Amino acid sequence: MPGIIGKKIGMTSIFTPEGKNIPCTVIEAGPCVVTQIKTVEKDGYNALQLGFGEKKEKNTPKAEKKHYEKAQTSPKRVLIEFRNPSINVDDYKLGQTITLAEMEGKIIPNDYIDVVGTSKGKGFQGVIKRHNFSGVGGTTHGQHNRLRAPGSMGASSFPSRVFPGMRMAGQTGNARVKMQNLLVIQVIADKNLLLVKGSVPGAIGSILIVEY
Numbered sequence: 046m047p048g049i050i051g052k053k054i055g056m057t058s059i060f061t062p063e064g065k066n067i068p069c070t071v072i073e074a075g076p077c078v079v080t081q082i083k084t085v086e087k088d089g090y091n092a093l094q095l096g097f098g099e100k101k102e103k104n105t106p107k108a109e110k111k112h113y114e115k116a117q118t119s120p121k122r123v124l125i126e127f128r129n130p131s132i133n134v135d136d137y138k139l140g141q142t143i144t145l146a147e148m149e150g151k152i153i154p155n156d157y158i159d160v161v162g163t164s165k166g167k168g169f170q171g172v173i174k175r176h177n178f179s180g181v182g183g184t185t186h187g188q189h190n191r192l193r194a195p196g197s198m199g200a201s202s203f204p205s206r207v208f209p210g211m212r213m214a215g216q217t218g219n220a221r222v223k224m225q226n227l228l229v230i231q232v233i234a235d236k237n238l239l240l241v242k243g244s245v246p247g248a249i250g251s252i253l254i255v256e257y
Contacts, residue, residue, distance in 0.1 A: 047129040048256040049074050049143065050097035051239070053162070053247050059230055059240065069230050072160070072239040074152075074255050079141045080116045080124060082134050091132045095143065097252070098122025116140045123252050146234040152257050157226045158239075161254040162246035166219030171195075176212040222246035 051074035059067045081094035098121055102110070105120040113120050117140045145152065152158065172178040172195040181188055181196045188194075195214070199207040207213075224245055231240040245253060 047127050047132065048254055049145075049148065050077050050095055050123065050125055051075060051237075051253050051255055052098070053245060053249055053251050053253055054238070055249050056244070057240070067230060067242055068244075069240040069242055070245045072241060072245065072253060072255065073237055074145055074239050075237045076142050076144045078116060078118045078121065079137050079139055079143065080113065080118065080121065081126075082137060082139060083126075083128075084134055090128060091130065091134050092126050092128040093132060093134065093137060094124055094126045096121030096124050125254060144234075145232065145237045145239070152229060152232060152239065152255070154229050154231055156229045156257070158229060158241065159223055159225045159256040160227055160241065160245045161221065161223045161256065162251055164218045164220055164222045164246040165248055167217040169215065170217040171214045172212060175214060175217045178212075 051072045054071040054073050056068065056070050059069050061067060075097070077095040077097050079093055080096040083090060083092040083094070085091055096113075096116075096118065100120040100122045102120055105113075109120065167174070171193055173180060173193050178193075178195060180192045181194045195212075198211055198213065199205075224243070227245070228242040229239060230242055232238075233240075239255065247253065
C-alpha cells in the first residue's frame with residue numbers, strides 16, 4: 046500500500062530519554078476498507094479505492110449504497126483512490142480491512158512519512174497575514190492608516206498593469222497541503238494511532254492521507 050487514510054486527533058508532546066520535549070500530532074490512521082479494486086485489464090491501471098470513517102445510511106445516495114454493498118461494508122465518510130504502479134492488487138480483496146497492525150514494518154518509528162490534508166480556511170486576508178509582508182513604512186513616515194497596506198504593485202506607464210501571480214490580498218487557507226518528511230515518533234498499532242513530529246494541515250477531526 047502506498048498510503049492509508051486517517052484523521053487528525055489532536056496534539057501532544059513526548060519526552061525523549063534525554064529529557065527533550067518533542068511536539069507531536071496524533072493521527073488515527075485507519076482502519077480502512079477496500080471498496081474497489083482497479084486492474085490494468087479492466088480499467089487500464091492498477092489502483093485501490095479505500096473507504097474511511099462511518100456515514101449514516103440515510104445520507105448516502107442509492108448509487109453509492111450499491112457500491113458499498115459490493116464490498117459488503119457500511120457507508121464510509123470518504124473514499125480515496127491510491128494509484129501506484131507498484132501496487133500488487135492480487136494481495137487485496139474487496140471488503141478487506143486494512144489497519145496499522147496489518148501494515149507492521151511499513152510505518153515504523155524513526156521513519157519519515159508525508160501527510161496530505163486540507164488547511165484551515167481563514168477567509169479573505171490581507172498581504173501581511175497571507176504573505177507575511179512587513180507593512181509599508183513606519184509611524185514617522187506619514188503613513189497614517191496605511192501601515193498594513195501592500196505598497197506599490199505595478200510599474201508606471203509601462204506595462205500599465207499588475208503582473209499575474211502578484212502577491213496580494215485574497216482567499217487564505219482551505220487548500221490541499223502536503224507536509225513532507227515528518228518523523229514518526231511512535232506507532233500504537235492496536236489503537237491505529239500514529240504520533241508524528243510537528244504539525245499537520247487541517248483542524249481536529251479533518252481527513253488526512255498518510256503516504257509512506
